[in-house]
Amino acid sequence: MSDIVLKTENLTKHxxxxxxxxxxxxxxxxxxxxxxxxxxxxxxxxxxxxxxGVEQRTDGKIWFDGKEVNFAGPIEAREAGxxxxxxNLALADDLDVPSxxxxxxEKVLFNLGPFxxxxxxxxxxxxxxxxxxxxxxxxxxxxxxxxxxxxQRQCVAIARTATFxxxxxIMDEPTAALGVQETxxxxxxxxxxxENGEPLILxxxxxxxxxxxxxxxxxxxxxxxxxxxxxxxxxxxxxxxxITGAKTGQAELQAA
Amino acid sequence: xSQTSHGIGGLSYDAKKRPWPAEFNVFLALVILxxxxxxxxxxxxxxxxxxxxxxxxxxxxxxxxxxxxxxxxSIVGIIAIGVTQVIxxxxxxxxxxSIVGATAMIAMSFAQVATVNGxxxxxxxxxxxxxxxxxxxxxxxxxxxCGLIAGLINGALIAYTRIPPFIATLGMMVTARGIAxxxxxxxxxxxxxxxxxxxxxGLMPVIIFISLxxxxxxxxxxxxxxxxxYAIGSNEDAARMSGIKIANHKVLVYVIAGILASIAAVVLxxxxxxxxxxxxxxxxxxAIAMAVIGGVSLSGGRGSIIGTVIGSLIFGxxxxxxxxxxxxxxxxxxxxxVIIVGAVVLDQWRQRRRAIGA
Numbered sequence: 264m265s266d267i268v269l270k271t272e273n274l275t276k277h278x279x280x281x282x283x284x285x286x287x288x289x290x291x292x293x294x295x296x297x298x299x300x301x302x303x304x305x306x307x308x309x310x311x312x313x314x315x316g317v318e319q320r321t322d323g324k325i326w327f328d329g330k331e332v333n334f335a336g337p338i339e340a341r342e343a344g345x346x347x348x349x350x351n352l353a354l355a356d357d358l359d360v361p362s363x364x365x366x367x368x369e370k371v372l373f374n375l376g377p378f379x380x381x382x383x384x385x386x387x388x389x390x391x392x393x394x395x396x397x398x399x400x401x402x403x404x405x406x407x408x409x410x411x412x413x414x415q416r417q418c419v420a421i422a423r424t425a426t427f428x429x430x431x432x433i434m435d436e437p438t439a440a441l442g443v444q445e446t447x448x449x450x451x452x453x454x455x456x457x458e459n460g461e462p463l464i465l466x467x468x469x470x471x472x473x474x475x476x477x478x479x480x481x482x483x484x485x486x487x488x489x490x491x492x493x494x495x496x497x498x499x500x501x502x503x504x505x506i507t508g509a510k511t512g513q514a515e516l517q518a519a
Numbered sequence: 520x521s522q523t524s525h526g527i528g529g530l531s532y533d534a535k536k537r538p539w540p541a542e543f544n545v546f547l548a549l550v551i552l553x554x555x556x557x558x559x560x561x562x563x564x565x566x567x568x569x570x571x572x573x574x575x576x577x578x579x580x581x582x583x584x585x586x587x588x589x590x591x592x593s594i595v596g597i598i599a600i601g602v603t604q605v606i607x608x609x610x611x612x613x614x615x616x617s618i619v620g621a622t623a624m625i626a627m628s629f630a631q632v633a634t635v636n637g638x639x640x641x642x643x644x645x646x647x648x649x650x651x652x653x654x655x656x657x658x659x660x661x662x663x664x665c666g667l668i669a670g671l672i673n674g675a676l677i678a679y680t681r682i683p684p685f686i687a688t689l690g691m692m693v694t695a696r697g698i699a700x701x702x703x704x705x706x707x708x709x710x711x712x713x714x715x716x717x718x719x720x721g722l723m724p725v726i727i728f729i730s731l732x733x734x735x736x737x738x739x740x741x742x743x744x745x746x747x748x749y750a751i752g753s754n755e756d757a758a759r760m761s762g763i764k765i766a767n768h769k770v771l772v773y774v775i776a777g778i779l780a781s782i783a784a785v786v787l788x789x790x791x792x793x794x795x796x797x798x799x800x801x802x803x804x805x806a807i808a809m810a811v812i813g814g815v816s817l818s819g820g821r822g823s824i825i826g827t828v829i830g831s832l833i834f835g836x837x838x839x840x841x842x843x844x845x846x847x848x849x850x851x852x853x854x855x856x857v858i859i860v861g862a863v864v865l866d867q868w869r870q871r872r873r874a875i876g877a
Contacts, residue, residue: 357753357820367761377744
C-alpha cells in the first residue's frame with residue numbers, strides 16, 4: 264500500500280442526468296507513468312478534474328500519498344503535491360520564464376506582505392536548474408512567453424509542474440497543438456521525468472506516444488474504465504478495440 | 520549579460536538581437552517631438568523651443584519653459600502612476616479626476632486659517648467648531664483617507680461584484696464629483712495654512728511626482744505586488760490557477776490608485792491655494808493618455824512607470840509646444856485626442872507585428 268501514490272475507489276461524477284464518470288477504480292504507483300486513453304467524452308478529463316479538485320465528485324473516494332483527500336479546489340490539490348499541465352497552458356504571456364515558473368509562489372528576500380521584495384537571482388538560478396533537470400531548451404530566460412513558440416511554451420508549463428510537483432504530475436494532451444519537433448521535445452521531458460522516478464498521468468490520443476512513454480494504459484469508454492493493461496500485454500489494435508467498444512472490459516461486462 | 524548565461528540546454532542566444540525596451544521607443548518619440556518643435560520654431564518664428572535665446576539670461580536651455588512643462592504634468596503625472604498600475608493589472612480607472620475634486624474640497628476644509636489680514640476667515644468651513652489652523656498632518660490624513668475609501672469602494676465593486684472596471688469607476692467618477700460640489704454647496708474653499716501651502720510651492724510638485732514615480736517603478740519591478748499586477752493583467756485565469764488571490768490584489772491596486780489621486784489633490788489645492796468643486800475635471804483621461812502614450816498596453820500586462828513618466832513629458836511638450844507656436848488652446852484638445860488614439864493604434868500594431876515575428 265505504501266508505494267501507491269494515487270488511488271480512487273468508485274469515483275463517480277454526474278452532470279445532472281449525464282453520467283460522465285462511473286465507479287472508476289484507479290491506482291498509480293511510485294515512479295509509474297500511466298496513460299489515460301479514450302474517445303472524446305469518454306470521461307478522461309472528467310476523471311482528472313475530480314482528482315485535481317477542479318470539480319467536486321458525486322461519489323467515491325480518493326487517496327493521495329497515503330491519506331484520503333477531499334480537495335476543495337485546484338490550489339489545495341497543488342499544495343498537496345499534484346501538478347497539472349492544463350490544455351490551455353495557464354501561463355502569463357507578458358512575464359518571463361522565471362516569473363512564470365514561480366507565479367504565485369515567488370521566492371522573496373524580505374517579507375513585507377504584498378510588497379515583499381522578490382529574490383530574482385534565486386528564482387533565476389532555480390529556473391535554470393529546473394530546465395536543465397527536465398532537459399528543456401529555452402534560448403532566453405528573460406524573454407516573455409509571448410515571444411515563444413508553442414513548443415517552448417508547453418515546455419515551460421511542463422518544467423513548472425516538474426519543478427514543484429513533489430508527488431504527481433498530470434498532463435492533459437500536452438502535445439495536441441504541437442509540431443513534430445516540438446512534440447519530440449515534450450516527449451523527451453517526459454522521459455526525463457521517468458528517469459527521475461516522478462509519477463505521471465498522461466492523457467493522450469497519440470497511440471505511438473503512449474506506447475513510447477508509459478508503463479500502463481487505462482482506457483475509458485462511456486464514463487467507465489474498460490481496460491487497465493500493462494504495455495507489454497497489449498498492442499495498438501487491442502487498445503483501439505477497447506476505445507471503440509469492439510472489445511469490452513471487465514467493468515462493462517459486470518454492469519451489463 | 521554574456522551569451523552563455525542565457526542559453527539553456529545547449530541553445531545559444533544572441534543578447535544583441537534582443538528587442539529594444541518599449542520605453543526606448545517612447546523616449547525616441549519625445550526626442551523627435553522636441554526636435555520638431557525646435558525646427559518649426561526656428562524656421563517660422565525665428566525662436567528656439569528648447570534653448571535660451573535671451574541675452575540677459577545666462578543659461579543654455581530655456582529653463583523657464585522646461586520648468587513649466589514638467590510642473591504642468593507633475594500633478595496629473597502623480598495620478599498617472601496609479602492609473603498605470605491599474606491598467607497593467609487589466610483594469611481602468613475613470614474616477615481619479617473626480618477623486619481629486621472631492622479630496623481637494625474635503626482636505627482643504629481641514630487646512631484653513633482662522634484669520635485673514637486680522638479678520639475672521641470668511642471661507643473657513645469649520646470655524647464654528649474651532650477646526651482652524653490645524654497641523655498639516657490633519658488635512659493630509661483626511662486626504663489619504665478620502666482616496667483610500669474611494670479606492671476601496673472601486674476595488675471592492677470590481678473584485679467582488681465582478682462588474683467591469685469601466686462601469687465601477689464611472690460610477691465613482693460621477694459620485695465623487697457630486698460629493699465635491701455638495702461639500703461646500705459649490706463654494707470654493709480657500710486660505711490654507713502656510714504649512715499646507717508649502718506642499719505645492721515652487722518645484723515641490725515635481726519632486727513629489729519624481730519620488731513617487733521612482734518608488735512605484737521599484738515596487739512594480741522588484742516586489743511580489745508588481746509581479747502579480749503583470750500576471751493578472753496578462754492572464755487572469757493563469758494567475759488564479761497559480762494561487763494568486765486576485766480579489767485582494769485588485770482591491771489593493773484601486774486603493775493605491777485612489778490614494779495617489781488624493782495626493783495629487785493635496786498638491787494641486789496647495790499649489791492653487793484654493794479648492795474648487797471643478798478641480799481635476801478630465802484629469803482621469805489625461806492620466807490614462809500619459810500611460811498609453813508611455814507604452815502601457817490597455818489590454819493589460821505591459822507597461823512601466825518609466826514609460827508613463829516619459830509619456831507625461833510628451834504630453835507636456837505638446838501643450839507647451841502649442842503655446843510656443845501661439846496656436847489656440849482649442850487645437851491642443853483636438854490634437855490630444857488624436858495622440859491618444861494614435862498611441863493605442865500604435866500599440867495594437869506593435870502587438871500584431873510581434874505576434875507575426877514570434
